[in-house]
Amino acid sequence: MAQIxxxxxxxxxxxxxxxxxxxxxxTHLIPxxxxxxxxxxGRRDLTLVRLTPDIVxxxxxxxxxxxxxxxxxxxxxxxxxxxxxxxxxxxGWPHPLEIEEHSHAGLTNRYxxxxxxxxxAVLRGYFGTDLMGRTETVKQVVCPFTGEELAAVAALRPxxxxxxxxxxxxQGNVLMWGITGVNKEAVLAAERVLVTxxxxxxxxxxxxxGVLLPTWVIDAVAEAxxxxxxxxxxxxxxxxxxxxxxxxxxxxxxxTFLTWMDEHVLGGSMAVGR
Amino acid sequence: xxxxxxARGEQSIEYSPDDMMIAAAARAxxxxxxxFVGIGLPSTAANLARATHSPDLVLVYESxxxxxxxxxxxxxxxxxxxxxxxxxxxxxxxxxxxxVQGGRIDVGFLGAAQMDRxxxxxxxxxxxxxxxxxxxxxxxxxxxxxxxxxEVIVLIRQSHRTFVERLDFRTTVGFGEGPDDRRRWGLRGSxxxxxxxxxxxxxxxxxxxxxTMTALHPGVEIDQARAATPWELRVAEQLTTTEPLxxxxxxGLRDLQATQDxx
Numbered sequence: 088m089a090q091i092x093x094x095x096x097x098x099x100x101x102x103x104x105x106x107x108x109x110x111x112x113x114t115h116l117i118p119x120x121x122x123x124x125x126x127x128x129g130r131r132d133l134t135l136v137r138l139t140p141d142i143v144x145x146x147x148x149x150x151x152x153x154x155x156x157x158x159x160x161x162x163x164x165x166x167x168x169x170x171x172x173x174x175x176x177x178x179g180w181p182h183p184l185e186i187e188e189h190s191h192a193g194l195t196n197r198y199x200x201x202x203x204x205x206x207x208a209v210l211r212g213y214f215g216t217d218l219m220g221r222t223e224t225v226k227q228v229v230c231p232f233t234g235e236e237l238a239a240v241a242a243l244r245p246x247x248x249x250x251x252x253x254x255x256x257x258q259g260n261v262l263m264w265g266i267t268g269v270n271k272e273a274v275l276a277a278e279r280v281l282v283t284x285x286x287x288x289x290x291x292x293x294x295x296x297g298v299l300l301p302t303w304v305i306d307a308v309a310e311a312x313x314x315x316x317x318x319x320x321x322x323x324x325x326x327x328x329x330x331x332x333x334x335x336x337x338x339x340x341x342x343t344f345l346t347w348m349d350e351h352v353l354g355g356s357m358a359v360g361r
Numbered sequence: 362x363x364x365x366x367x368a369r370g371e372q373s374i375e376y377s378p379d380d381m382m383i384a385a386a387a388r389a390x391x392x393x394x395x396x397f398v399g400i401g402l403p404s405t406a407a408n409l410a411r412a413t414h415s416p417d418l419v420l421v422y423e424s425x426x427x428x429x430x431x432x433x434x435x436x437x438x439x440x441x442x443x444x445x446x447x448x449x450x451x452x453x454x455x456x457x458x459x460x461v462q463g464g465r466i467d468v469g470f471l472g473a474a475q476m477d478r479x480x481x482x483x484x485x486x487x488x489x490x491x492x493x494x495x496x497x498x499x500x501x502x503x504x505x506x507x508x509x510x511x512e513v514i515v516l517i518r519q520s521h522r523t524f525v526e527r528l529d530f531r532t533t534v535g536f537g538e539g540p541d542d543r544r545r546w547g548l549r550g551s552x553x554x555x556x557x558x559x560x561x562x563x564x565x566x567x568x569x570x571x572x573t574m575t576a577l578h579p580g581v582e583i584d585q586a587r588a589a590t591p592w593e594l595r596v597a598e599q600l601t602t603t604e605p606l607x608x609x610x611x612x613g614l615r616d617l618q619a620t621q622d623x624x
Contacts, residue, residue: 113424114439160501164437165400176496192457192505199454211462212505214546215534265444266424269453296450319441328436
């Protein structure tokens, strides 16, 4: 059963140094507040997982929380590069970042296998690409029925999955709607689950296309209103595209980035510590 | 960016090479039913097609929005506008497993940082993989779009930076090294059937699958295309010229661009 906790308590209880942590969200419902709480609590050596790492991953990487990144597409959508991600891969700053990259379909199916309790999933893909030889979690298998050669991807079972949803009730049942990406699979694949929500409500009303996650597959629910900003939460607030454009300037330079993080995420504690 | 000017009666229409690429891409969608759309030029082109000749074109974005009908151009593939206007919003596993891999998409649009003569694409790294000069975003949906959409259209500018003899990383398969590779690798779609550049159009040779320049945009000479290509460019015997942008296309395009949320 999910405990309703503060975000700081939930991150403190569920996310440990060295964990494999999936923070999912496909443009919509990105758990930015939770990612920034992980930064504030100074977690280190994390293996971070996401199909589409964006600004909050740039922040986690630039602040030195990540040892490894497992991903499909790492960019600032519609804007350009993730400069902290690039600096880590190209120049090893603030320290070298191991990477394991997949196609979206491949990484998606790793979650599907994890959620399904299977050791691997099968798909048509990877053959003929240089991705095939670059990751240990993709192999070739032969279909026992047709003899066809197909790609197998190893199940992914994160230590912790973190997602954001619109609402939870007081029992910790969670409801999300709109673009839900791979959130359900990432939750069901994980050992531990933290869900941040816009609000805790007395009663969850059924929604067309809504996805309900029962309280007994979740460990902690934390209220984090506005917790996806500058991403968005359908029904609550819109994506702030200007913040994504602005991030390009903030993140390009190491000092500008650190100053911004200190001011906006760490509450000035770095400036005090210097 | 140089503007091209074409005189039409008393009208003179000014547009950029990017406008020409977008218009050519929009025209190429005529007759298709379902299009898998990436952000940027492909999204603009697909929405221009909807605004002009193909109002019923079904736009599918990888965020899971099927039949999106955005009234303003989105900045990302998952803007709320796409979900709100879609016929259906499905999960990412569904999009890739049932809709793309299931062979339900007629045509996919792709871009890349590099392309070779067999329309293989690189969107991963420039330089050595372990120590890249430039770390690009990576594969995203491209490999499976190229594998399983019935056809693929590539949008890429033509220069020695983008057209390369050898890719630094093969992220996405066009035709591999020749005519047999797609079948050998079990890729069910036909692969790239059209490449649209700022200089003109290329199509794969029906036998060898090597890209062949089949059309030039107005005002472009074949020597420019040759000079922009590091290998010996194959040119069709019947080289044609694409139609310049019509007033209707340009008006449609400017109307769309006025809706773009640049942030």
